[in-house]
Amino acid sequence: DAGVTQSPTHLIKTRGQQVTLRCSPKSGHDTVSWYQQALGQGPQFIFQYYEEEERQRGNFPDRFSGHQFPNYSSELNVNALLLGDSALYLCASSSGQYSNQPQHFGDGTRLSIL
Amino acid sequence: EDQVTQSPEALRLQEGESSSLNCSYTVSGLRGLFWYRQDPGKGPEFLFTLYSAGEEKEKERLKATLTKKESFLHITAPKPEDSATYLCAVPPRDQGGKLIFGQGTELSVKP
Numbered sequence: 001d002a003g004v005t006q007s008p009t010h011l012i013k014t015r016g017q018q019v020t021l022r023c024s025p026k027s028g029h030d031t032v033s034w035y036q037q038a039l040g041q042g043p044q045f046i047f048q049y050y051e052e053e054e055r056q057r058g059n060f061p062d063r064f065s066g067h068q069f070p071n072y073s074s075e076l077n078v079n080a081l082l083l084g085d086s087a088l089y090l091c092a093s094s095s096g097q098y099s100n101q102p103q104h105f106g107d108g109t110r111l112s113i114l
Numbered sequence: 115e116d117q118v119t120q121s122p123e124a125l126r127l128q129e130g131e132s133s134s135l136n137c138s139y140t141v142s143g144l145r146g147l148f149w150y151r152q153d154p155g156k157g158p159e160f161l162f163t164l165y166s167a168g169e170e171k172e173k174e175r176l177k178a179t180l181t182k183k184e185s186f187l188h189i190t191a192p193k194p195e196d197s198a199t200y201l202c203a204v205p206p207r208d209q210g211g212k213l214i215f216g217q218g219t220e221l222s223v224k225p
Contacts (some may be wrong), residue, residue: 037216042218043203043215055211056211058212105158105159
């Protein structure tokens with residue numbers, strides 16, 4: 001039973017560029033959440049997708065956008081990259097939008113901005 | 115404001131030296147508290163969910179407990195392989211599936 005998978009594992013970009021990160025949820029899960037984790041910090045919530053719509057959003061600018069596909073997989077897009085966007089981007093999946101069940105995380109994409 | 119604070123930020127133990135990690139939260143109407151373990155370069159790995167004060171969960175050398183204001187992760191006779199960052203998280207009231215994380219406690223267990 002595959003867990004949450006993310007691609008790519010590492011990515012290097014320059015300021016001003018755009019990036020797309022991908023996530024496949026754990027089998028049986030229909031909800032995907034994205035988090036940004038800076039070094040030495042806990043993950044910060046970016047947004048959550050359920051039924052192909054953004055249902056909830058954290059305190060991130062519109063440069064951060066996403067998409068969920070009919071098979072529940074998801075993409076995170078970041079435009080006009082800034083040096084401060086360098087971080088580990090984590091995808092988490094769960095069952096149901098308001099479920100109190102735990103979210104399961106992938107191993108993330110390490111994004112470095114030069 | 116909903117907030118989660120973990121202490122200490124870092125903890126160094128000798129193998130076999132038991133200790134506890136603390137997670138304090140200020141969230142009204144708690145809908146659950148989650149503990150995760152994160153190894154370097156990896157995503158958080160789910161450990162426990164606690165839903166109500168007085169609840170306890172155990173897994174190998176780890177035991178999590180919950181009160182109305184905080185949770186403890188007790189580590190009994192730790193081994194070097196228990197070295198990791200331990201994160202706690204809570205969903206804020208009426209905000210769907212969002213999780214608020216603490217900054218984590220980095221645990222190092224020396225042989």
